[in-house]
Amino acid sequence: MVSFKEVSFVAAVTAALFSIGVNAVDNGLAITPQMGWDNWNAFGCDVSEELLLQTAQLIVDYGLKDLGYHYVILDDCWSVGRNASNNNSLIADPEKFPRGMAAVADNLHALGLGFGMYSDAGKYTCGGYAGSLGYETVDANTFAGWGVDYLKYDNCFNEGYAGNQQLSSARYRTMGNALNATGRPILYSLCNWGEDYPWNWGSTIANSWRISGDVFDSFDMADARCPCDGPDAWNCGLPGFHCSVTNIMNKASFIVSKAQPGGWNDLDMLEVGNGAMTDAEYVAHFSMWAVAKSPLIMGNDIRTIAPADLAILSNTAVIAVNQDPSGSxxxxxxxxxxxxxxxxxxxxxxxxxxxxxxxxxxxxxxxxxxxxxxxxxxxxxxxxxxxxxxxxxxxxxxxxxxxxxxxxxxxxxxxxxxxxxxxxxxxxxxxxxxxxxxxxxxxxxxxxxxxxxxxxxxxxxxxxxxxxxxxxxxxxxxxxxxxxxxxxxxxxxxxxxxxxxxxxxxx
Amino acid sequence: MVSFKEVSFVAAVTAALFSIGVNAVDNGLAITPQMGWDNWNAFGCDVSEELLLQTAQLIVDYGLKDLGYHYVILDDCWSVGRNASNNNSLIADPEKFPRGMAAVADNLHALGLGFGMYSDAGKYTCGGYAGSLGYETVDANTFAGWGVDYLKYDNCFNEGYAGNQQLSSARYRTMGNALNATGRPILYSLCNWGEDYPWNWGSTIANSWRISGDVFDSFDMADARCPCDGPDAWNCGLPGFHCSVTNIMNKASFIVSKAQPGGWNDLDMLEVGNGAMTDAEYVAHFSMWAVAKSPLIMGNDIRTIAPADLAILSNTAVIAVNQDPSGSxxxxxxxxxxxxxxxxxxxxxxxxxxxxxxxxxxxxxxxxxxxxxxxxxxxxxxxxxxxxxxxxxxxxxxxxxxxxxxxxxxxxxxxxxxxxxxxxxxxxxxxxxxxxxxxxxxxxxxxxxxxxxxxxxxxxxxxxxxxxxxxxxxxxxxxxxxxxxxxxxxxxxxxxxxxxxxxxxxx
Amino acid sequence: MVSFKEVSFVAAVTAALFSIGVNAVDNGLAITPQMGWDNWNAFGCDVSEELLLQTAQLIVDYGLKDLGYHYVILDDCWSVGRNASNNNSLIADPEKFPRGMAAVADNLHALGLGFGMYSDAGKYTCGGYAGSLGYETVDANTFAGWGVDYLKYDNCFNEGYAGNQQLSSARYRTMGNALNATGRPILYSLCNWGEDYPWNWGSTIANSWRISGDVFDSFDMADARCPCDGPDAWNCGLPGFHCSVTNIMNKASFIVSKAQPGGWNDLDMLEVGNGAMTDAEYVAHFSMWAVAKSPLIMGNDIRTIAPADLAILSNTAVIAVNQDPSGSxxxxxxxxxxxxxxxxxxxxxxxxxxxxxxxxxxxxxxxxxxxxxxxxxxxxxxxxxxxxxxxxxxxxxxxxxxxxxxxxxxxxxxxxxxxxxxxxxxxxxxxxxxxxxxxxxxxxxxxxxxxxxxxxxxxxxxxxxxxxxxxxxxxxxxxxxxxxxxxxxxxxxxxxxxxxxxxxxxx
Amino acid sequence: MVSFKEVSFVAAVTAALFSIGVNAVDNGLAITPQMGWDNWNAFGCDVSEELLLQTAQLIVDYGLKDLGYHYVILDDCWSVGRNASNNNSLIADPEKFPRGMAAVADNLHALGLGFGMYSDAGKYTCGGYAGSLGYETVDANTFAGWGVDYLKYDNCFNEGYAGNQQLSSARYRTMGNALNATGRPILYSLCNWGEDYPWNWGSTIANSWRISGDVFDSFDMADARCPCDGPDAWNCGLPGFHCSVTNIMNKASFIVSKAQPGGWNDLDMLEVGNGAMTDAEYVAHFSMWAVAKSPLIMGNDIRTIAPADLAILSNTAVIAVNQDPSGSxxxxxxxxxxxxxxxxxxxxxxxxxxxxxxxxxxxxxxxxxxxxxxxxxxxxxxxxxxxxxxxxxxxxxxxxxxxxxxxxxxxxxxxxxxxxxxxxxxxxxxxxxxxxxxxxxxxxxxxxxxxxxxxxxxxxxxxxxxxxxxxxxxxxxxxxxxxxxxxxxxxxxxxxxxxxxxxxxxx
The missing domain is CATH 2.60.40.1180 (Golgi alpha-mannosidase II)
Structure with a gap:
């Protein structure tokens, strides 16, 4: 039997389904796909308090906050390791974040925005920084203590705890449980690139799960580093990266029924505004992400945004499709x-x-x-x-x-x-x-x-x-x-x- | 060596094989493929006592009972959760089933029919209702107490306990053991969509096992949500749904030898009468299910059945092929x-x-x-x-x-x-x-x-x-x-x- | 690095390798591929003492024994269950084997032949008789007590203990250890149809391992029930049966290096003489099995053998290739x-x-x-x-x-x-x-x-x-x-x- | 997110990444891909002290040492088993290595070279000699005691401990931990032929990991024994051997991002000088290995090297690409x-x-x-x-x-x-x-x-x-x-x- 979004012949059934009020993960978040901004696509490891707060202010100024772009997500490369004398908690890089993470969170909250954080279900993050594998509880507590509202949780250096659904789900569930235990509602965004069919087990753990390798700023260019394509692309043991938007949309096509209120197929952050696609391509990209009910996380440099790109990202008729209450x-x-x-x-x-x-x-x-x-x-x-x-x-x-x-x-x-x-x-x-x-x-x-x-x-x-x-x-x-x-x-x-x-x- | 249905060169051997009298699963049921009706294909979650009993009466009236259609199977969406003060047993939805399930069973039994029930080997059913994972014993006892004769057991939200034969078989065996322990003969119908090769391990646990994603009312339309087709279709890590009847018949072609008295390849419920295939296509569909020794579970609205469809479902010369004592x-x-x-x-x-x-x-x-x-x-x-x-x-x-x-x-x-x-x-x-x-x-x-x-x-x-x-x-x-x-x-x-x-x- | 049969550039190296005298499995048997006869291909379950002993005598009479065909192998369907009052040991069918198995072994030994026995690493044999899973020690002792010289060990009804190398190897190793513990040298022939890459782990457990589904008496006919073919045929999760000889030879092509003294790729029993191939096809079949260093187990009815087929099976110039001391x-x-x-x-x-x-x-x-x-x-x-x-x-x-x-x-x-x-x-x-x-x-x-x-x-x-x-x-x-x-x-x-x-x- | 070598849009980021100073494996070795010579490709099992020391001297004489070729690696076939009276430690073959391994190490060290050793994460080596599975600590201590600087660790006869990332990584991690525990820096070179995605877990264990079956001295000849090719070649459950250089380069194309300082994709030893490729082909082969940041391990007979081949191996402009400090x-x-x-x-x-x-x-x-x-x-x-x-x-x-x-x-x-x-x-x-x-x-x-x-x-x-x-x-x-x-x-x-x-x- 198909999952509960696919009751198709009887339109009136939809209401009945939701009367049960199942949100697969229990934190009450992401009833519609989350929206926000993440620094990775445009800035990679070049992160700082200044970047986040400048961007946040512009998200407010340009009206993007009031269109729903709520989370400002700090991606990888923000720590300098663990503090052995303080319960092995993670230490924010004092050069990049001189006032500490709690101050960043406070500023974002003051703007009415949420603060997204990044870590990795492995020994190291993808950037080679300290990972959370084995430190789930201490890290969840640290994040909650800082006022974090969102965790993107990556998959690098996972020490062989991958390759089947049991291993991957258990590894990601550990952090989910730790986040829940903090008592703070923290949107939990799995980033294991579609390995081990997260659409099967992600929805009882988390609010979204990536379904592919990293997106690239291209409509349909093939790249050997994103090897899965075509009719078997759902079965991808090497998700890779540099995946074009049509490659990812193809992967989404097989598993659309897995999207549901509280748990979404994540097609990765938007490339709109990063400069290598035409306006028509960005329109297609944004439309595709919207109808597939992907989280809409902007990935461009807001400080230098072009008017045409702001217009795409601000199309409320399209966003309304993505944020539709049917969640299908x-x-x-x-x-x-x-x-x-x-x-x-x-x-x-x-x-x-x-x-x-x-x-x-x-x-x-x-x-x-x-x-x-x-x-x-x-x-x-x-x-x-x-x-x-x-x-x-x-x-x-x-x-x-x-x-x-x-x-x-x-x-x-x-x-x-x-x-x-x-x-x-x-x-x-x-x-x-x-x-x-x-x-x-x-x-x-x-x-x-x-x-x-x-x-x-x-x-x-x-x-x-x-x-x-x-x-x-x-x-x-x-x-x-x-x-x-x-x-x-x-x-x-x-x-x-x-x-x-x-x-x-x-x- | 092939399984015991495939002793081919010596026709006389067949008798010898059955002298041993192995029924792989020990409940003595489904010596020929089970027959009946299930509400899902036509009604989805729109279930009620009224629907079941009206349909049951028509199954009797139209002579379908006397053609072998024995089980009236209630599919998903019938519960409102568990009763913490009563051993966490499942509670039937009082609006849909105001007299409770035992009353439904009694009425069906009075008509000479069997009562089929649905649950899921996961945290939730596919429709988002309470699943039986971790509650196998209490649920089996509940079902037996209600007078249930048949369990369709689904695979959604299985918490990562899938992806290899050991995990899937252990999960399904737990319920099988619980059903056997009740002492009531309950036909056990696995519904894990062919994941992890249930034809290899299903026959010692259950009476049938689904071999594919959900059927769709189409002869051969491709759908991205049913991605496995062609010569490797037996190896399907993403069974999906909206599978055409020829897609499913193709999947059956690889594993026909696994069908045996007491344990059958389940090609999913019939679409005959649901309106989107031609009469010729329904004839082909019914013929294919019959010769593949699939359970023959009607999936249409019996209350509005068209004469031509009743004629297909009533063809005893075809049903006799399905119910042939050779079980091959x-x-x-x-x-x-x-x-x-x-x-x-x-x-x-x-x-x-x-x-x-x-x-x-x-x-x-x-x-x-x-x-x-x-x-x-x-x-x-x-x-x-x-x-x-x-x-x-x-x-x-x-x-x-x-x-x-x-x-x-x-x-x-x-x-x-x-x-x-x-x-x-x-x-x-x-x-x-x-x-x-x-x-x-x-x-x-x-x-x-x-x-x-x-x-x-x-x-x-x-x-x-x-x-x-x-x-x-x-x-x-x-x-x-x-x-x-x-x-x-x-x-x-x-x-x-x-x-x-x-x-x-x-x- | 390749396995030790593949030291290629320096011919003189071969001698050096064998100076170590590694026989992967320790029973000293099958230094060259085993030869013999098995009843399955021609008789299926229609077994009896009479069949075995008549055939054995003809193997002697026709000179086949003196060409190396040593083992007379009884395949499936010989038991009537376990004796609860005698340590749960297997009971030979008293109708088929009225004098018991030890008497059969004695007669075969008197003819200078070895006695091969069959069981299954599962709950049942493929024919639905009692399997040895969980009874390895008692069954090995029974076989040794009867004077058995050879065990073909099948893979049906394995209760989900398959799907990865660890599960399959452990299951087969258990019987291997039990056989070794009897102290009687018993050639151990794995029959798990190539599932889970037995060529990787079989050689430290056993003397041969099947690499495919069951052979069929056809040169190259495709059959849906033997679905793996072509360049990826080595990766076969559904070995099936009715595999043509060229299909099996194709599968062998990928793993030829795994053959070694004491441990062989088993291409399945010969079809020579079973009547559905031409003389040229049987010549090709026998030649292929010989050069691939498959065990040469006749699979025809020796009592009705045609002269042309006896001539094929008796070609010592070809057998000498198979039995070559280089073991490559x-x-x-x-x-x-x-x-x-x-x-x-x-x-x-x-x-x-x-x-x-x-x-x-x-x-x-x-x-x-x-x-x-x-x-x-x-x-x-x-x-x-x-x-x-x-x-x-x-x-x-x-x-x-x-x-x-x-x-x-x-x-x-x-x-x-x-x-x-x-x-x-x-x-x-x-x-x-x-x-x-x-x-x-x-x-x-x-x-x-x-x-x-x-x-x-x-x-x-x-x-x-x-x-x-x-x-x-x-x-x-x-x-x-x-x-x-x-x-x-x-x-x-x-x-x-x-x-x-x-x-x-x-x- | 991609691994940390793939921060692409912002060139200036590179420096930031390395400020963390992560070397995934902690031994401080292979900051650039290791260079050296291994006897296998040219000599197979025909090893001796004389061969190693003559070659070592020529590596010095021909200036190859001063181009970076540092490790002289003894491959398989050097032992005669374990010494039960000495902690089951491995015994060097006294005929091939009459003065023992420590003496060889001393001579190599005196020449300014490193000594590479070979063993196998299985019961036997690929050549059938004693393997290290279960003897990791004693063998690591033996190697350290001999003055070994490098371990190539093979994958034959691994007893079913393969087929998923958890099993393979655990098996290889055991030896890595044992090597680290010796206190001697020993470069650790995984040789499991790309099974179970070692690029995912190898970098926290070892300094390099093979990505394919064994190379063959051919530019692009197909061989059934190296069955994986084309767009899915990264997913190779049967790595085989006799892989052409373009086959291996194809496999590398999917996983180039996994190469990083301290951990490299190993494309296998060079075939330059082994005689079956043209000069142009060897130029291409050497160029490909260099840009893919493979270890550059010569595999030819240095004693009979042709001038043209010495010229290829001595091209410092190409080697400088391979040894580039960017490590990408x-x-x-x-x-x-x-x-x-x-x-x-x-x-x-x-x-x-x-x-x-x-x-x-x-x-x-x-x-x-x-x-x-x-x-x-x-x-x-x-x-x-x-x-x-x-x-x-x-x-x-x-x-x-x-x-x-x-x-x-x-x-x-x-x-x-x-x-x-x-x-x-x-x-x-x-x-x-x-x-x-x-x-x-x-x-x-x-x-x-x-x-x-x-x-x-x-x-x-x-x-x-x-x-x-x-x-x-x-x-x-x-x-x-x-x-x-x-x-x-x-x-x-x-x-x-x-x-x-x-x-x-x-x-």
């Missing part, structure tokens, strides 16, 4: 190879769709539809209602395929680069990162999820979340979009009232 | 790719054959022959005696290939839709589901396995089991059938008397 | 796909070569060369000295490739069917299976390895072992043979004296 | 199949590049670029700066791709065969292997790493290390080379001063 990932309905081979030797098109909470108050869930064009040429792509709703009945038998739907283009209302530039300029103009500037002041037309949650906003049919550019698709019809090379189209479908819906047993 | 699965003899690519991008034809108990009283077993057409066009298909009997000697050397055979078309006598409609109408007309109506009254020409077992009926050469439309195939000859797109032809071969059979050493 | 398997040098697709859809040619003990008294080993034609047409095949001697130096750099060689055709002196028929007739004519008839009387021109071991006969340059049909191949030359469809050519190369061999550093 | 492996940037199929049926070209320590004192690392031509024809090959620097930013976004670079051909200054011949002749002419002759006397123009380390020499911009044949490549330009069949081109790129480098955020 879209699934890939089809992928075809095509003739338009790109510079990396690849050519395919694919379509994903998935349930969203209903915004029409009716029986039928909203639906998200994603078309990704992996060709080197602009392509007219089609998504039939039969395929979009295949989980509710194949070959057009789903009741939903028999209905008409309002179609909203979720990228149509993307913020202009001019507006994004003005936000950036306004913040810079203050000359004072701690000034009272914030997004609610400047971006008066922007959505503020601090004031009104995505769930509430969707229930209120906010056009900032739903978009306002609409077309209609008729029963058993087709949605068509012209999609840029390496780009994507993203739609929300909302049920239209209908008096003549054929019942299922009439089909 | 057919095997795939060949599969070829062809040119007639269908809408799902597939095109193949395949032939299966297998031993049945002799109905001619002679030395030679009857034989079942299945031709499946995976093309998009009607196809004339051929099965040579040389290939049909290859297990008794390759390239036509089998003595059986040297003989002539009576060929019976097992779908020729399918009940008409008119007759099926009248059965349905008669039942509905009573207006009272508990009335005395039953199939022996209405369907006077139908087989009643309650009155006479399939074994007895075969021994008596009942034409309701053997069919009566016959042709003959000569020694070293070929059976030819014109097969619908995505359809199947199914034949029983019976040995014809012969005075000139060449001995094996004369070949 | 040939290796596959190349395999190519060709155009001559056969009825099973296959077409390839391959060449194997390997070291034999020198029969020329010189520095250089003899060499065996096998050409196998997998086409459907007679094919002229070539083997270059450069390829034959590639292990001693690639691309013709081997000193041996620079020399001239005498080439002996090992099938040229095959016994005529007339002669074989006369041997069979003579035996039958006695009318008394226990009479004094034996091969040394009748076949005066045949080799008698009882009187003179193969090692001695080779040292004495017996033409019965070397053949007498010779040609010569010059330095860097090519051996050419016209090979039947599905047939083989087999040659022994012997170094010719040479005055001008270029030294290696002159190349 | 190059990575494969691309591989393409081509049309120029060679005699082994293969045809591909590939490009590798990787960071080297800066020799320009600036911000930017030097870069090594390797082009390998696997065609059968001379090929003009191109490497773009965009691809070379892809790790610092894809598709030309790396700042380094925007710069101009000095390009140095690292094979341009290869020693002439005449000069190499004169070195050989001079040594031979002394007639006394222990005379005062050494490379610093004869090869006055040669680099002497004993006097000045590679790190120092690079810092001093020694042209013996950098080469002096230079060209220039402009920003976003392409390096072009005409490469021999099965040959390679190897370049060092050094940053040219530039006033107009575009900043990253300007791209």
């Amino acid at each position: 990932s879209a699934a890939r309905r089809w992928i075809y190879n095509t003739n338009g081979t790109d510079a990396n030797g690849r050519a395919s098109i694919q379509m994903w769709s998935g349930n969203l909470a209903s915004t029409t108050g009716g029986t039928y869930s909203d639906m998200v539809v994603l078309l990704v064009n992996g060709n080197d040429a602009t392509t007219v792509m089609n998504a039939t209602l039969a395929n979009i709703f295949v989980d509710s009945g194949p070959v057009g038998t789903a009741p939903q395929a028999q209905m008409s739907w309002e179609v909203r283009d979720l990228w149509a209302n993307r913020m202009s680069s001019d507006e994004a530039a003005s936000i950036i300029a306004a913040s810079s103009a203050t000359g004072n990162a701690t000034a009272g500037y914030n997004a609610t002041t400047v971006g008066s037309g922007r959505y503020n999820s601090t004031a009104m949650s995505y769930k509430e906003g969707l229930a209120a049919n906010s056009t900032l979340l739903l978009g306002n550019v609409t077309t209609t698709v008729q029963a058993l019809g087709t949605i068509t979009a012209t999609v840029d090379p390496h780009g994507a189209a993203l739609f929300r479908l909302r049920a239209l009232p209908t008096g003549s819906l054929r019942k299922r047993d009439e089909l | 699965s057919a095997a795939r003899r060949w599969i070829y790719n062809t040119n007639g690519t269908d809408a799902n991008g597939r095109a193949s034809i395949q032939m299966w054959s297998g031993n049945l108990a002799s109905t001619t009283g002679g030395t030679y077993s009857d034989m079942v022959v299945l031709l499946v057409n995976g093309n998009d066009a009607t196809t004339v298909m051929n099965a040579t005696l040389a290939n049909i009997f290859v297990d008794s000697g390759p390239v036509g050397t089998a003595p059986q290939a040297q003989m002539s055979w009576e060929v019976r078309d097992l779908w020729a006598n399918r009940m008409s839709s008119d007759e099926a409609a009248s059965i349905i109408a008669a039942s509905s007309a009573t207006g009272n589901a508990t009335a005395g109506y039953n199939a022996t009254t209405v369907g006077s020409g139908r087989y009643n396995s309650t009155a006479m077992s399939y074994k007895e009926g075969l021994a008596a050469n009942s034409t309701l089991l053997l069919g009566n439309v016959t042709t003959t195939v000569q020694a070293l000859g070929t059976i030819t059938a014109t097969v619908d797109p995505h359809g199947a032809a199914l034949f029983r071969l019976r040995a014809l008397p012969t005075g000139s059979l060449r001995k094996r050493d004369e070949l | 398997s040939a290796a596959r040098r190349w395999i190519y796909n060709t155009n001559g697709t056969d009825a099973n859809g296959r077409a390839s040619i391959q060449m194997w070569s390997g070291n034999l003990a020198s029969t020329t008294g010189g520095t250089y080993s003899d060499m065996v060369v096998l050409l196998v034609n997998g086409n459907d047409a007679t094919t002229v095949m070539n083997a270059t000295l450069a390829n034959i001697f590639v292990d001693s130096g690639p691309v013709g750099t081997a000193p041996q490739a620079q020399m001239s060689w005498e080439v002996r055709d090992l099938w040229a002196n095959r016994m005529s069917s007339d002669e074989a028929a006369s041997i069979i007739a003579a035996s039958s004519a006695t009318g008394n299976a226990t009479a004094g008839y034996n091969a040394t009387t009748v076949g005066s021109g045949r080799y008698n390895s009882t009187a003179m071991s193969y090692k001695e006969g080779l040292a004495a340059n017996s033409t019965l072992l070397l053949g007498n049909v010779t040609t010569t191949v010059q330095a860097l030359g090519t051996i050419t043979a016209t090979v039947d469809p599905h047939g083989a050519a087999l040659f022994r190369l012997r170094a010719l004296p040479t005055g001008s061999l270029r030294k290696r550093d002159e190349l | 492996s190059a990575a494969r940037r691309w591989i393409y199949n081509t049309n120029g199929t060679d005699a082994n049926g293969r045809a591909s070209i590939q490009m590798w590049s990787g960071n080297l320590a800066s020799t320009t004192g600036g911000t930017y690392s030097d870069m090594v670029v390797l082009l390998v031509n696997g065609n059968d024809a001379t090929t003009v090959m191109n490497a773009t700066l965009a691809n070379i620097f892809v790790d610092s930013g894809p598709v030309g976004t790396a700042p380094q791709a925007q710069m101009s670079w000095e390009v140095r051909d690292l094979w341009a200054n290869r020693m002439s065969s005449d000069e190499a011949a004169s070195i050989i002749a001079a040594s031979s002419a002394t007639g006394n292997a222990t005379a005062g002759y050494n490379a610093t006397t004869v090869g006055s123009g040669r680099y002497n790493s004993t006097a000045m380390s590679y790190k120092e020499g690079l810092a001093a911009n020694s042209t013996l290390l950098l080469g002096n044949v230079t060209t220039t490549v402009q920003a976003l330009g392409t390096i072009t080379a005409t490469v021999d069949p099965h040959g390679a081109a190897l370049f060092r790129l050094r940053a040219l001063p530039t006033g107009s480098l575009r900043k990253r955020d300007e791209l």
